[in-house]
Amino acid sequence: xxxxxxxxxxxxxxxxxxxxxxxxxxxxxxxxxxxxxxxxxxxxxxxxxxxxxxxxxxxxxxxxxxxxxxxxxxxxxxxxxxxxxxxxxxxxxxxxxxxxxxxxxxxxxxxxxxxxxxxxxxxxxxxxxxxxxxxxxxxxxxxxxxxxxxxxxxxxxxxxxxxxxxxxxxxxxxxxxxxxxxxxxxxxxxxxxxxxxxxxxxxxxxxxxxxxxxxxxxxxxxxxxxxxxxxxxxxxxxxxxxxxxxxxxxxxxxxxxxxxxxxxxxxxxxxxxxxxxxxxxxxxxxxxxxxxxxxxxxxxxxxxxxxxxxxxxxxxxxxxxxxxxxxxxxxxxxxxxxxxxxxxxxxxxxxxxxxxxxxxxxxxxxxxxxxxxxxxxxxxx
Amino acid sequence: xxxxxxxxxxxxxxxxxxxxxxxxxxxxxxxxxxxxxxxxxxxxxxxxxxxxxxxxxxxxxxxxxxxxxxxxxxxxxxxxxxxxxxxxxxxxxxxxxxxx
Numbered sequence: 392x393x394x395x396x397x398x399x400x401x402x403x404x405x406x407x408x409x410x411x412x413x414x415x416x417x418x419x420x421x422x423x424x425x426x427x428x429x430x431x432x433x434x435x436x437x438x439x440x441x442x443x444x445x446x447x448x449x450x451x452x453x454x455x456x457x458x459x460x461x462x463x464x465x466x467x468x469x470x471x472x473x474x475x476x477x478x479x480x481x482x483x484x485x486x487x488x489x490x491x492x493x494x495x496x497x498x499x500x501x502x503x504x505x506x507x508x509x510x511x512x513x514x515x516x517x518x519x520x521x522x523x524x525x526x527x528x529x530x531x532x533x534x535x536x537x538x539x540x541x542x543x544x545x546x547x548x549x550x551x552x553x554x555x556x557x558x559x560x561x562x563x564x565x566x567x568x569x570x571x572x573x574x575x576x577x578x579x580x581x582x583x584x585x586x587x588x589x590x591x592x593x594x595x596x597x598x599x600x601x602x603x604x605x606x607x608x609x610x611x612x613x614x615x616x617x618x619x620x621x622x623x624x625x626x627x628x629x630x631x632x633x634x635x636x637x638x639x640x641x642x643x644x645x646x647x648x649x650x651x652x653x654x655x656x657x658x659x660x661x662x663x664x665x666x667x668x669x670x671x672x673x674x675x676x677x678x679x680x681x682x683x684x685x686x687x688x689x690x691x692x693x694x695x696x697x698x699x700x701x702x703x704x705x706x707x708x709x710x711x712x713x714x715x716x717x718x719x720x721x722x723x724x725x726x727x728x729x730x731x732x733x734x735x736x737x738x739x740x741x742x743x744x745x746x747x748x749x750x751x752x753x754x755x756x757x758x759x760x761x762x763x764x765x766x767x768x769x770x771x772x
Numbered sequence: 773x774x775x776x777x778x779x780x781x782x783x784x785x786x787x788x789x790x791x792x793x794x795x796x797x798x799x800x801x802x803x804x805x806x807x808x809x810x811x812x813x814x815x816x817x818x819x820x821x822x823x824x825x826x827x828x829x830x831x832x833x834x835x836x837x838x839x840x841x842x843x844x845x846x847x848x849x850x851x852x853x854x855x856x857x858x859x860x861x862x863x864x865x866x867x868x869x870x871x872x
Binding site for chain 2: 427432
């Protein structure tokens, strides 16, 4: 597993080097800096770890995961959100209607369910995300509960079904998700019209669901239909897609379909952003940096080790201790001797969850949250 | 020991040579059947076993892909992107920001 990680990191560094040589023949994605290009049609872009240098991730550096081709450009005046299903009065809502509801802003970390898939052994099909299918943004828009109130939710509704404007090519299934009504009505669950104060653009313009603490798949983009329903939706992206085994499996084995559950809240996790993996540093003070997040919880503590996990020290955490949003951490370290150091980070959340050394292998490669590690070679000045 | 190694090498070479035409057919089949829906990067960054690739082909068939030479496509994928093949790095996209 570790050599696998090394390979991936080395590969990403090589890709960055190759870019300098190759230049113009690789596609650009409008509005985005150079990103790790897992796919260009549709766009699947990973943020290089070195871009993570702020609490709020800029849109031009934010990762992109597209299951289906991006829908045709939306005319804001023509946009309508359909409220159907178990409601008192079915309704079509305009963008202006949504803008007229009370607006709320929430900082929240969005992570692709498969972030870190490349680190699992045996390997799994899917996008081979490394560490950068995650970002922290400030999302603004009405509460989803206020939107649903416009149509009136029938008390018989147990789930909310959500459909985005994107549709599949040929018989590729439509991207439809559902979530329990309790989460849909949670005051932190928003229908975002803005991301970092700007148009969400490729991240779901004009309306994108914000489901704080839950996996990225729940955060449906380009929302065009909300339907309170009696039962969980059954489309591909609910079942068999985006499920996780109830009981841990021996690596490489199949799960019993009845023992696969819908993923909801995300685990506790940390990512080191400095020093860069495989980098060199001059003997002297070094700042170890990173970020940590914990699904629906807040981060309580991040510990850092510079000796491969033998001893751990508490890192300094950024002051805001919020549920749903990541915290930045730093540790000032002055190595006494030159040589190669394995730097590791381990987060603990407010519920007492701790990052594992070995995250459970699962058949779709979801929820990787192993203790993070980078290697740095310290040399005499 | 040496003889076994030579025999293995010879059989591997023979298998490789025999498969070359199939692999080329498989690559054409990939162009024809996969590209209508998505670019190939998402395939080429994966490293899967024969069973793994076969499962992916079945999944795509279920989503409307019509193969004319599924066997060749599978051989090509296993030979080129099998789970014994080294990981190759994804490229970086070019800068998509509007120049100020």
